[in-house]
Amino acid sequence: MTDLCASVLETRGVLSLTGDDRVRFLQGLVTNNVERVTAEHGIYAALLTPQGKFLFDLFVLPHGEGWLLDSEAARLEDLRARLKKFKLRSQVDLTVGDGWSIAAAWGDGVCAAFGLPNVAGAARALGGAEAGVAVVDPRLPEAGVRLVLPAETAGAWLEGHGARLVPPEAYDRHRLALGLPDGARDLVVEKTTALEGGFEDLHGVDFQKGCYMGQELTARTKYRGLLKRRLMPVSVDGPVPEPGTPLRTEVGKDAGEMRSGLVLEDGGGLGLAIVRLEAFAEGGSLHAGESRITPHRPDWMVLPEPATAD
Structure with a gap:
């Protein structure tokens, strides 16, 4: 069945x-x-x-x-x-x-x-x-x-x-595992851009249509390669941080911030976080308070190619 x-x-x-x-x-x-x-x-x-x-x-x-x-x-x-x-x-x-x-x-x-x-x-x-x-x-x-x-x-x-x-928490677990946002729980109002939130990869932006509100920044971010952060699914080792909790690298550099999350049956956690792509490219875990945060790239997500030295 x-x-x-x-x-x-x-x-x-x-x-x-x-x-x-x-x-x-x-x-x-x-x-x-x-x-x-x-x-x-x-x-x-x-x-x-x-x-x-x-x-x-x-x-x-x-x-x-x-x-x-x-x-x-x-x-x-x-x-x-x-x-x-x-x-x-x-x-x-x-x-x-x-x-x-x-x-x-x-x-x-x-x-x-x-x-x-x-x-x-x-x-x-x-x-x-x-x-x-x-x-x-x-x-x-x-x-x-x-x-x-x-x-x-x-x-x-x-x-x-x-x-x-x-x-509804069961659906939250399903969407978080896929890396899908849920409105202002994951996308910061008047702060997150469409491309940071994954709207292009998730078929939510059309670059061929006419003008719309916010088009200029959206197009400039795409065509000039200005995207520096992405909303990504993360696994949590430790207490699930509150939304807005800063993420830090091992050496204390800013790496983004936590968004929505939930506690799993095994005691671990699952969530979404806005992650700086530079920190993600470096690999390894990030930290939010006493918790270890590991970001993951879902199959549907396209990330910019890493910059190469001339």
């Missing part, structure tokens, strides 16, 4: 974006090409400051005649307010979707279980306008399937489709 796990992610919420101008409206704001959103495809993107620093992550998912934006529940009103500043005369409507829950499902055969191909971003409606949508995680198919479901019946619906409900 397939061990299919699913969690309802209470830290995520939904904005509904409808209206004839939604493509033009969102296209000039976020890092990815929203023209790629169709009834069969969803995308991952970021909203940045004009200076190119992280504000929000979001999944743009098809839903009937509009879109659902999957983002951080605690910051939905802030996201809506920021987007509305750019509405002007655009024919769009932004509302908080109080009746929806975000869920994640993963495990062997997860895509087939929800009638989806194993292709990043592949999406399908789960019925009528009230039934929700399922999408293969646009960042990485190994992450599983994200679902927007009616809040009152989400758990029962998942169990009815063969999933075993597990706590």
